[in-house]
Amino acid sequence: MTDYIRKQNLSVHPQLVDLLNNEILPGLDISEQQVWEGFASLVEKLSPVNRALLAKRESLQSQIDQWHKANPGGLNNDFASYKKFLTNIGYIVPEGEKFSAGTQNVDAEIASIAGPQLVVPVNNARFALNAANARWGSLYDAYYGTDVIDSEEGRQPTKGYNPVRGKAVIRKAAEFLDTSIPLATGKHSSVTDYSIVEGKIVVTLSDGTITGFKDPDQFIGSRQHEGHFYLLFQKNNLHIELKIDDDSEGDTSASAAGVIDVLVESAISTIMDCEDSVAAVDGEDKALVYRNWLGLMKGDLEVSFQKDSKTITRKLNRNRLYTGKRGNKVELHGRSLLLVRNVGHLMTNPAILDANGDRIPEGFMDALFTTLCAMHDFKDDAPLHNSRKKSIYIVKPKMHGPEEVAFTNTLFSEVEDILGLPRNTMKVGVMDEERRTTVNLKECIRAVKDRIVFINTGFLDRTGDEIHTSMQAGAFLPKERIKQKTWIHAYEDWNVDIGIECGLQGVAQIGKGMWPKPDEMEQMLAMKIDHLKAGANCAWVPSPTGATLHATHYHQENVFAIQKELAKRERANIDDILTVPLLGDHTLTKQEIQNELDNNAQGILGYVVRWIDQGVGCSKVPDINNVGLMEDRATLRISSQLLANWLEHNICTEQEVLEAMKRMARIVDEQNVNDPSYVQMAPDFDGVAFKSACALVFEGAAQPSGYTEPLLHAYRLDAKQA
Numbered sequence: 001m002t003d004y005i006r007k008q009n010l011s012v013h014p015q016l017v018d019l020l021n022n023e024i025l026p027g028l029d030i031s032e033q034q035v036w037e038g039f040a041s042l043v044e045k046l047s048p049v050n051r052a053l054l055a056k057r058e059s060l061q062s063q064i065d066q067w068h069k070a071n072p073g074g075l076n077n078d079f080a081s082y083k084k085f086l087t088n089i090g091y092i093v094p095e096g097e098k099f100s101a102g103t104q105n106v107d108a109e110i111a112s113i114a115g116p117q118l119v120v121p122v123n124n125a126r127f128a129l130n131a132a133n134a135r136w137g138s139l140y141d142a143y144y145g146t147d148v149i150d151s152e153e154g155r156q157p158t159k160g161y162n163p164v165r166g167k168a169v170i171r172k173a174a175e176f177l178d179t180s181i182p183l184a185t186g187k188h189s190s191v192t193d194y195s196i197v198e199g200k201i202v203v204t205l206s207d208g209t210i211t212g213f214k215d216p217d218q219f220i221g222s223r224q225h226e227g228h229f230y231l232l233f234q235k236n237n238l239h240i241e242l243k244i245d246d247d248s249e250g251d252t253s254a255s256a257a258g259v260i261d262v263l264v265e266s267a268i269s270t271i272m273d274c275e276d277s278v279a280a281v282d283g284e285d286k287a288l289v290y291r292n293w294l295g296l297m298k299g300d301l302e303v304s305f306q307k308d309s310k311t312i313t314r315k316l317n318r319n320r321l322y323t324g325k326r327g328n329k330v331e332l333h334g335r336s337l338l339l340v341r342n343v344g345h346l347m348t349n350p351a352i353l354d355a356n357g358d359r360i361p362e363g364f365m366d367a368l369f370t371t372l373c374a375m376h377d378f379k380d381d382a383p384l385h386n387s388r389k390k391s392i393y394i395v396k397p398k399m400h401g402p403e404e405v406a407f408t409n410t411l412f413s414e415v416e417d418i419l420g421l422p423r424n425t426m427k428v429g430v431m432d433e434e435r436r437t438t439v440n441l442k443e444c445i446r447a448v449k450d451r452i453v454f455i456n457t458g459f460l461d462r463t464g465d466e467i468h469t470s471m472q473a474g475a476f477l478p479k480e481r482i483k484q485k486t487w488i489h490a491y492e493d494w495n496v497d498i499g500i501e502c503g504l505q506g507v508a509q510i511g512k513g514m515w516p517k518p519d520e521m522e523q524m525l526a527m528k529i530d531h532l533k534a535g536a537n538c539a540w541v542p543s544p545t546g547a548t549l550h551a552t553h554y555h556q557e558n559v560f561a562i563q564k565e566l567a568k569r570e571r572a573n574i575d576d577i578l579t580v581p582l583l584g585d586h587t588l589t590k591q592e593i594q595n596e597l598d599n600n601a602q603g604i605l606g607y608v609v610r611w612i613d614q615g616v617g618c619s620k621v622p623d624i625n626n627v628g629l630m631e632d633r634a635t636l637r638i639s640s641q642l643l644a645n646w647l648e649h650n651i652c653t654e655q656e657v658l659e660a661m662k663r664m665a666r667i668v669d670e671q672n673v674n675d676p677s678y679v680q681m682a683p684d685f686d687g688v689a690f691k692s693a694c695a696l697v698f699e700g701a702a703q704p705s706g707y708t709e710p711l712l713h714a715y716r717l718d719a720k721q722a
Contacts, residue, residue: 002283002350008040009355013283016290016351016369024294024372027379030419038418039368043352043360046411050345050361053404057705060436061469063089068472075473075580083578086439093402093440100503102450103427105389109337110453110509113237114537114559115268116547117511118336121618122272122296123280123289125303126314130544132296133317135336136241137266137548139176140253143169146521146545163252170255173262177242180235180555181218185211191257194231194244196222199325201231206256221322221330228260232322232330235555239265239332267547269509269538270336271395272296274366275343276461276633277618279611281713281720283351286365294373296338299384316384337393338386339429339454340374342366344398345407347709350717363396367415370394371426375419393453395429398461399444400705401436406447429454429509432495433461433634434705435469439574441498452504456511457495459488464637466580467645468706475583475649478596479642482581490576496535497571500563510563512536515550516630518543518620525549532557535566542620542630583651593652594660599624600639601657602664605681605693607631609668611712612689612719613679622671624664636696636708644700654698661694688719 004011021032067085068074074082086092109115120131143149144157144165149172151157155165174189183191186205193204201219203211213219213233220232220239231242241263248254272293274280280289295301302315322330343366348359374392377385387393394412399405412426428451430437430444437444445452466487467476476482492512499510512531515524524541528550531539537559541547588596606621620628629635646652665681672678681690692715696708703710 004353007036010036010040010043010360011353011357012036013287013351015283015287016365019287019291019294020369020372023291024369028372028375030372030375035368035372035418038414039364042368042411042414042418043354043364046364046407046414047354047361049407049410050364053345053400053407054704056403057400060089060091061705064091064469065472068470068474073474075470075582076584079575079578083575086578091401091436091439093443095442096446098501099446099449101445101452101507103452103507104424104450105391106427106453106507107337107387107389107391108237109268109333110393111506112560113268114532115238115554116266116541116550117509117538118267118270118544118547119273119277119341119514119540120270121277122274122292122340123278123285123617125292125295125301126305128272128292128296129301129303129314129316131267131270131272132335132338133314134267134270134544134547135265135317135334136263136320137544137551139173139262139264139548139552140169140260142521142545142548143172146549147519148172148522148525148549150522161253166253170253170259173259174255176552176555177240177262180240180552181233182214183211184214185209189255191255194242194257194259196231196325199327219325221324221328223320223322230263230322232332236558238268238551238554240555264548264551266551267336267541267544269339271339271341273341273618274370275341275397279615279617279712279716280349281716282349285615286349286351286362286369290369290373293340293370294376297373297375297377297386299382318384335384335386339393339395340370341395341397341429342370344396345404346398346704346707347713364411367394367411367426368418371415371419371421375421390425391427391453392425393427393429395431395454397431398434398705398707399430399437400434401440402443402447405430405437405444409448409451412451424450427451427453429456431456431458431461433458434465435462438462438491438494438577441495442502445498445502445504449502452502452508454509454511455495455499455504456509456513457492458513458634459483460513460634460638462491463488464634464641464706467638467641468701468703470580470582471641471645471648471701471706473580473582475651476642476645477581477583477586478588478592479600479638485579485581486576487579487581490572490574492534493572494574494577496563496566497569500535500567501571505560505563509538510536512539514540514630515542515546516635517627518546518630519628521546521549525552529553529556532559533562535559535563537563588651593646596646597643597652597657597660598664600643601660601693602667603629603631604636604639604643604696605661605664605668605690606671607636608693608696608712609672609678609681609689612692612715613687614677615716615720624667626671633708633712636712637706640696640700640708641706643697644706647697648701657697658694661690661697665690688715688722691715 177188243261248258317334319334347362349362610616621631
């Protein structure tokens with residue numbers, strides 16, 4: 001039992017009280033009394049509104065379920081009536097007049113720089129620091145350590161350095177330079193010397209030719225650091241460094257010009273996640289989440305770990321200083337711009353109880369604590385700064401429609417008033433991953449038009465909500481086939497169309513979803529450039545290495561120019577978005593059904609067993625074919641909802657699903673055999689993790705919006721107490 005501490009009419013977990021008093025408030029001109037008086041008032045005033053919004057979700061869902069039951073096949077037979085029904089019940093709201101977002105004080109990483117974005121669980125300090133420092137990445141390392149360089153002709157990775165593979169890396173990096181910062185004559189692979197003469201780069205080629213750069217303005221400056229010489233260039237608002245060692249003659253890891261690395265601006269922004277990739281179910285967990293975010297905002301977060309019998313200490317990188325080509329000082333940000341993702345409106349948490357002893361909405365405490373922590377970033381004497389515009393960037397997920405987005409605006413205003421912050425200091429990212437938000441996206445943006453800094457699309461959560469919303473409409477297609485249907489392409493285009501129409505260019509990110517295969521980087525390079533061509537000025541990648549490789553796409557395409565062209569096209573068709581990807585008349589074979597059961601059961605178990613038993617909210621989980629996939633609650637939502645839908649429509653039986661779960665549990669056990677902290681599920685299948693995985697499917701149709709958090713949190717609390 002937790003010994004709560006009374007603060008006003010709230011009962012607060014002692015670790016949160018200690019964190020606030022001893023780590024957050026010192027250095028801020030805010031008293032503890034000011035915090036708790038204001039927050040207690042906020043909880044009392046806004047909790048009923050929050051409950052009413054959640055009740056409206058359930059009411060709308062119930063009406064949609066009843067319509068489908070009363071109109072079997074109605075989506076095909078009378079689509080116009082279905083659409084009119086959604087309008088009549090308020091699921092689709094009237095669209096208002098044209099407007100443009102008016103967000104002020106937005107940092108360049110959001111407003112004017114297009115590039116990769118990382119999402120990382122903030123409760124893991126090492127991951128958080130890696131991501132924050134991924135603003136700059138080694139292209140040599142990214143090529144050498146991934147499948148971008150094939151293993152043929154002696155280029156395979158070896159225990160030590162493989163010079164044949166290294167030469168292939170140098171050639172590929174030179175090809176990148178040829179396209180990003182081309183020479184006036186010749187190729188970078190032929191350069192023997194880069195020199196600065198009177199503020200200009202003079203280049204010597206292997207045949208003695210003296211040349212320069214095709215666009216001399218791309219050269220920005222230079223610096224000396226730890227015995228190395230760096231040349232700085234720019235393309236599409238992104239920077240490239242050539243790291244040169246004049247003493248590298250004969251070094252197989254260097255080019256003929258002594259270039260021992262090519263460093264590129266990589267993760268321009270990072271979302272520090274308190275939500276989908278985090279398992280934070282109580283006050284102890286929330287204190288860790290907030291403490292790490294605080295360390296990032298103070299600039300003093302550090303972590304030490306053992307590697308090769310050495311103690312490594314990781315901390316935040318400093319800014320990079322250069323001498324400009326005219327002798328001026330040039331300073332570039334050394335870290336990714338950090339956003340923080342709060343939880344949505346649904347979840348409560350036992351970290352703080354209200355006057356009645358009930359859990360308060362977790363999103364309330366996230367808004368308060370993450371903002372308090374971020375206020376340290378505004379101090380003039382802070383060692384490092386995240387936002388140079390004194391803004392706090394909060395990504396808000398799982399909002400359904402304009403009313404819920406407007407409620408977030410109210411919540412943020414209340415927190416700003418408690419803490420004495422100017423209005424709209426707390427910026428908001430609206431995640432377009434719920435169907436009711438998608439079809440009303442323009443009005444959602446209007447509700448926060450002076451805070452908005454981010455919208456995005458994400459196939460997984462969006463599909464999970466698609467399935468749950470139309471649970472009674474019929475059986476859905478298998479997961480992979482859903483991706484091929486018209487609605488998903490219309491949804492992706494619609495998000496960009498509405499974002500551009502609402503004037504987000506220059507003030508906000510229009511983002512695309514995660515590349516899920518962290519080991520398949522060659523495939524990512526071939527495919528993810530499509531996100532830029534679709535108009536996304538940021539897109540999610542699963543690792544710092546992925547960010548470095550994906551950054552090369554932003555040298556190839558000017559996203560802001562693409563957005564200008566896309567502004568001329570017609571909007572995507574909302575009728576296409578509302579077309580549900582049902583199985584329809586297509587008949588699945590027994591083998592197709594079994595394959596889908598096994599694939600989803602394995603993915604569910606592989607993720608849930610770590611979440612429940614170890615508190616790992618995001619990880620690379622091997623699928624049924626042992627391909628590592630990034631899994632979080634969004635991937636879990638789609639898998640569990642699909643199986644729940646198939647059970648609802650008799651595509652399979654409970655016994656068949658249970659047999660698949662038991663069979664896949666044995667495979668997951670084998671895949672984790674080398675993890676000393678792993679708890680086997682087979683042969684008894686009576687552990688908390690296995691029970692929770694089954695509950696997500698068998699109780700999936702009854703879960704609010706098909707979310708996995710309520711069950712995961714309940715079972716994780718059981719596991720912690722046990």
